[in-house]
Amino acid sequence: MDDIDRHIINSLQEGFPVCDRPYQGVAFKLGLTESELIDRIQILLDNGTLTRFGPLYNAELMGGAFTLAAVSAPQDQFERIAGIINAFPEVAHNYARDHRLNMWFVIATETPAQIQHTLMAIEQQTGLAVYNMPKINEYFVGLKLEA
Amino acid sequence: MYSFDESDLAIMRCTQKGLPLVPEPYRHIAQQLGLTAEQVMKRMVLMQTYGVIRRIGVIPNHYELGYRFNGMTVWDIPDEMIDELGQKIGQLDFVSHCYHRPRHRPEWPYNLFAMVHGKSRHDVDRQIQKISNILGNANGGSEVLYSTRILKKTGFRSR
Numbered sequence: 001m002d003d004i005d006r007h008i009i010n011s012l013q014e015g016f017p018v019c020d021r022p023y024q025g026v027a028f029k030l031g032l033t034e035s036e037l038i039d040r041i042q043i044l045l046d047n048g049t050l051t052r053f054g055p056l057y058n059a060e061l062m063g064g065a066f067t068l069a070a071v072s073a074p075q076d077q078f079e080r081i082a083g084i085i086n087a088f089p090e091v092a093h094n095y096a097r098d099h100r101l102n103m104w105f106v107i108a109t110e111t112p113a114q115i116q117h118t119l120m121a122i123e124q125q126t127g128l129a130v131y132n133m134p135k136i137n138e139y140f141v142g143l144k145l146e147a
Numbered sequence: 148m149y150s151f152d153e154s155d156l157a158i159m160r161c162t163q164k165g166l167p168l169v170p171e172p173y174r175h176i177a178q179q180l181g182l183t184a185e186q187v188m189k190r191m192v193l194m195q196t197y198g199v200i201r202r203i204g205v206i207p208n209h210y211e212l213g214y215r216f217n218g219m220t221v222w223d224i225p226d227e228m229i230d231e232l233g234q235k236i237g238q239l240d241f242v243s244h245c246y247h248r249p250r251h252r253p254e255w256p257y258n259l260f261a262m263v264h265g266k267s268r269h270d271v272d273r274q275i276q277k278i279s280n281i282l283g284n285a286n287g288g289s290e291v292l293y294s295t296r297i298l299k300k301t302g303f304r305s306r
Contacts, residue, residue, distance in 0.1 A: 140237030
């Protein structure tokens with residue numbers, strides 16, 4: 001990653017235009033040609049510096065249901081529990097965290113009823129209490145990380 | 148008021164992997180869907196206006212940019228103050244997500260969640276101090292949960 005890549009990443013975190021030749025306009029501001037910009041974005045995606053480029057949808061407004069949930073997995077069963085939870089296609093993300101509640105996962109389904117169903121199935125299969133923490137209010141989502 | 152259009156779902160499906168890296172990306176999408184570029188652009192602008200598209204842009208890999216310390220900070224805030232304080236915390240430039248979530252007392256007394264990101268533990272400690280200063284006496288207790296490993300990460304599926 002060089003300075004040009006950093007400029008691209010910082011600039012594209014601000015947004016991207018909707019017009020006939022959007023790369024051309026952005027490239028011009030960055031002192032690049034359209035094809036240079038496109039090639040560099042492709043490389044940054046391929047090498048994992050960027051996880052995504054494109055529209056970021058608010059899936060909730062598209063009709064989906066979500067929750068954040070956590071369990072306290074005994075250390076000697078951690079991998080087995082992670083395997084059970086990850087096997088659910090409704091589990092979109094799962095993170096290990098350094099806390100008594102050591103496994104935190106996001107469930108995404110089409111309907112709220114399916115969230116409840118998935119939570120119960122996870123409780124049954126793991127034998128653990130699942131702490132359900134659906135969002136009550138959202139104050140902010142988004143971030144600009146200086147590259 | 149935004150009303151959902153069949154073409155919106157088609158556009159969403161078509162861009163799930165991202166925006167095409169071609170000189171005319173919206174025309175490219177349109178061609179795949181049997182629409183005109185103008186129709187696609189109009190719907191995408193509308194979806195942005197109503198927040199269905201939060202923004203068009205990049206999501207960097209935190210780790211690749213050197214942000215290796217990603218902490219979920221959680222706080223115990225009086226319910227009657229949480230909306231006001233949540234808004235303030237959400238405005239901090241190092242906070243990526245800020246939510247009000249339910250407590251599970253006694254094990255989990257926390258109701259305000261703020262994700263913070265730093266290049267060092269020290270960065271994150273300073274960020275937490277800033278949040279703590281804003282919350283003042285309203286802060287009934289807090290913890291930071293660092294992620295130690297990604298166990299699963301997939302894109303959200305659409306219908």
